[in-house]
Amino acid sequence: MSVAKSEPVTLVEVGPRDGFQGIGPFIPTETKIDFLKRLAAAGLERIEAGSFVSPTALPQLRDVGAIVAACREIPGLKPQFLVPNARYGATAIEAGAEVLVFVVSVSEAHNRSNVRRHPSESVGECARLIAARPAGVEVRVDVATAFDCPFTGRVAESDVLDLLDRLVAVAPDAELCLCDTTGKATPDHVAALFAAARERFPEKDRWAFHAHDTYGLGLANIHAAWRVGVTIFDAAFAGLGGCPFAPGATGNVATEDVVWMFRQMGVETGVDLDALLSVARDGALLPGGTPGGRIRDALGDRGSPTCGA
Amino acid sequence: MSVAKSEPVTLVEVGPRDGFQGIGPFIPTETKIDFLKRLAAAGLERIEAGSFVSPTALPQLRDVGAIVAACREIPGLKPQFLVPNARYGATAIEAGAEVLVFVVSVSEAHNRSNVRRHPSESVGECARLIAARPAGVEVRVDVATAFDCPFTGRVAESDVLDLLDRLVAVAPDAELCLCDTTGKATPDHVAALFAAARERFPEKDRWAFHAHDTYGLGLANIHAAWRVGVTIFDAAFAGLGGCPFAPGATGNVATEDVVWMFRQMGVETGVDLDALLSVARDGALLPGGTPGGRIRDALGDRGSPTCGA
Incomplete structure (x- = not known):
C-alpha cells in the first residue's frame, strides 16, 4: 500500500479560502489576487480560492466572483471553490468555477451546525450537484469530521465508510478528501x-x-496518510485558519512545513520552498490572521539552508 | 518490530536540564526544586535534572549539587545528570548522582564543538566512566547528531552504527538514546x-x-520511532530549550504534546496530563525562556477536554 518515494505528492493550498475566511478585516480583492498569483508562481497549481456561500455568513469571501475571474488569468492555476449545496453549486458554475468542493460531515451534529442538514440530505445535494454540472466541471467531496467531531467525539470508522459508500454511489468520479476537523x-x-x-x-x-495541526499532529498525520498511499494533502500558507473550535490555537498545517517535510524525505511536491516562504511570511502578517507552522521561524531569514539532508 | 499498544512508553523529562540551561536569568534553586517536585508528582518519574559541567559554560546549572540532594527527597523520582567526560562523571557520583548521561556525537565536528574531543576520545571517556562507577550507578549514552549535523549535514547510518558498535563494546548495559540534534x-x-x-x-x-521539534516534525518522528519499537522518549515541559542552532525557533518537543499524542492513541505514559499542563503553563512563563508546543494553547484554560477520542 505504501507509496514509492519517486511518486510526487500534490498539495492543495487552502489558505485563500480556509485561511482567509476567518480573518475579520476585509482583505482587499487585489491583495487576495496577488497572494494567489504568488502562490501559483511558487508551484502550487491547485488552490482553494474561495467559497460560494452567504456573504452574510462569510463576508470576507464576498468577492468570490471577482476571484473566479482573476484566477482565469493566472497561468497554470487550477482553482477550486467550496459550495455547501447544489444551489450555490449552480451559482459557482455560472460564475465560471470549474472545480467545486462539496462539504458533508459524517457527524449529524456537525453537518447540521455547518450546513443545517442531515448528512443524508447533503448526500442528496451532492447527487443534484453532480447531475446538474456541465461537462468539464469537476467535483471534490470534503468529508468533514471523518475522525472526530467537536460535538460528539470520536467518529466510528464504519460511519465514515457508510457515508463514503453513499457518496461514491452518487459521485463516482469525485476526488474524496477525509478531513480531521478537530x-x-x-x-x-x-x-x-x-x-x-x-x-x-x-x-x-x-x-x-485535510489535516489540522491544532494539537501539533498535523505533519505526523500527513506522514501516516502518505505511508498508506494518500498523495493529495491540503494545507494553508503560513498555517492560516482552520480551527474554529479551539480559540487561541491555529488549525491548518502550514503549507511550507509540509513542503519542508516532503523535501527532506526526497518526495517531490513541485513547490519552490523559498518562493513559498516569501509568500508565507507576508501571509503571516495579515491583520487579523492567526498564523501557525514552524519553519518560517526555524529558517529565519536564511531561507532554506544549504547544509542538511 | 512494532510495539503493542498495551505496552506503556516511558517519557524522560529533560526540561530541568536541557530547557533551563539556555535560560539567561538564574532560576532560583528553590524554583527549580519546585518544578522538579511538580513534574514528578505529575507522573514523570525520570527527569534529567542537571548537568555536571563547567559553571562558567553553563552558569544556570551551577547549583547542580543542591539539585542532586533535593532530588533524593522527591518521592518516586529517578533523576539523571548529564556529564561530558569521566572527570565530571566522578564529580557527579561524588555528589550522589545515580544515573549519569554521557554525551557523544557521531559527527566529529559537532563532538569537537560540544566537548572538544574526537568521538573516539569520547568513547574512551565513556569506557573510563563505566570502569570507575560504583555498583548501582547507571549510565545512559546520548548519541548526538545521529541523523544530521549542524556543520556537516546528513549523517550516514553506517557512521551511527559504527559508533554504536564501539559504545556497546565499552558500555554494554547502558541505555542508548539517538538524538536528532538539529x-x-x-x-x-x-x-x-x-x-x-x-x-x-x-x-x-x-x-x-531525543527528538527536536525545530521544523515541526517532533511528534511525527516520535511516532515513527515508536512504530519500530522505541519506548523511551525525551521531551521538555513547555517545549523549553533544545535548539542552539536555529535562533528564534524552539527545539525540544513539549512533554505535554507527547503525552497528548500517546493518550489519544491509547498508549499509557503514566503522566497526569492536567497536572503536567499546570506545570507547563508556569514553565512557559519563565523569564528568558522560549516555550514551544501546541496543546497548552489548543486546550486553553479548559484542561483536557471531555469529548474526543
Whole structure:
C-alpha cells in the first residue's frame, strides 16, 4: 500500500479560502489576487480560492466572483471553490468555477451546525450537484469530521465508510478528501481509516487528506496518510485558519512545513520552498490572521539552508 | 518490530536540564526544586535534572549539587545528570548522582564543538566512566547528531552504527538514546535508523529517542520511532530549550504534546496530563525562556477536554 518515494505528492493550498475566511478585516480583492498569483508562481497549481456561500455568513469571501475571474488569468492555476449545496453549486458554475468542493460531515451534529442538514440530505445535494454540472466541471467531496467531531467525539470508522459508500454511489468520479476537523486524529487512526477506505474502494486510486495541526499532529498525520498511499494533502500558507473550535490555537498545517517535510524525505511536491516562504511570511502578517507552522521561524531569514539532508 | 499498544512508553523529562540551561536569568534553586517536585508528582518519574559541567559554560546549572540532594527527597523520582567526560562523571557520583548521561556525537565536528574531543576520545571517556562507577550507578549514552549535523549535514547510518558498535563494546548495559540534534530528521529516516540499530543489537530491547521539534516534525518522528519499537522518549515541559542552532525557533518537543499524542492513541505514559499542563503553563512563563508546543494553547484554560477520542 505504501507509496514509492519517486511518486510526487500534490498539495492543495487552502489558505485563500480556509485561511482567509476567518480573518475579520476585509482583505482587499487585489491583495487576495496577488497572494494567489504568488502562490501559483511558487508551484502550487491547485488552490482553494474561495467559497460560494452567504456573504452574510462569510463576508470576507464576498468577492468570490471577482476571484473566479482573476484566477482565469493566472497561468497554470487550477482553482477550486467550496459550495455547501447544489444551489450555490449552480451559482459557482455560472460564475465560471470549474472545480467545486462539496462539504458533508459524517457527524449529524456537525453537518447540521455547518450546513443545517442531515448528512443524508447533503448526500442528496451532492447527487443534484453532480447531475446538474456541465461537462468539464469537476467535483471534490470534503468529508468533514471523518475522525472526530467537536460535538460528539470520536467518529466510528464504519460511519465514515457508510457515508463514503453513499457518496461514491452518487459521485463516482469525485476526488474524496477525509478531513480531521478537530485536529484530534492521531497517526495510527489516520493510517487505519485511509487503509480501510482504500480497501473498500480499490477503484479510487487518489485520496486526499485535510489535516489540522491544532494539537501539533498535523505533519505526523500527513506522514501516516502518505505511508498508506494518500498523495493529495491540503494545507494553508503560513498555517492560516482552520480551527474554529479551539480559540487561541491555529488549525491548518502550514503549507511550507509540509513542503519542508516532503523535501527532506526526497518526495517531490513541485513547490519552490523559498518562493513559498516569501509568500508565507507576508501571509503571516495579515491583520487579523492567526498564523501557525514552524519553519518560517526555524529558517529565519536564511531561507532554506544549504547544509542538511 | 512494532510495539503493542498495551505496552506503556516511558517519557524522560529533560526540561530541568536541557530547557533551563539556555535560560539567561538564574532560576532560583528553590524554583527549580519546585518544578522538579511538580513534574514528578505529575507522573514523570525520570527527569534529567542537571548537568555536571563547567559553571562558567553553563552558569544556570551551577547549583547542580543542591539539585542532586533535593532530588533524593522527591518521592518516586529517578533523576539523571548529564556529564561530558569521566572527570565530571566522578564529580557527579561524588555528589550522589545515580544515573549519569554521557554525551557523544557521531559527527566529529559537532563532538569537537560540544566537548572538544574526537568521538573516539569520547568513547574512551565513556569506557573510563563505566570502569570507575560504583555498583548501582547507571549510565545512559546520548548519541548526538545521529541523523544530521549542524556543520556537516546528513549523517550516514553506517557512521551511527559504527559508533554504536564501539559504545556497546565499552558500555554494554547502558541505555542508548539517538538524538536528532538539529531537528532535521524525518519520520522515514528515524524509522530506518532505529530499525537498523535494533537489528544490529538485538540484545538491546530498550531504545530511547531525543527528538527536536525545530521544523515541526517532533511528534511525527516520535511516532515513527515508536512504530519500530522505541519506548523511551525525551521531551521538555513547555517545549523549553533544545535548539542552539536555529535562533528564534524552539527545539525540544513539549512533554505535554507527547503525552497528548500517546493518550489519544491509547498508549499509557503514566503522566497526569492536567497536572503536567499546570506545570507547563508556569514553565512557559519563565523569564528568558522560549516555550514551544501546541496543546497548552489548543486546550486553553479548559484542561483536557471531555469529548474526543
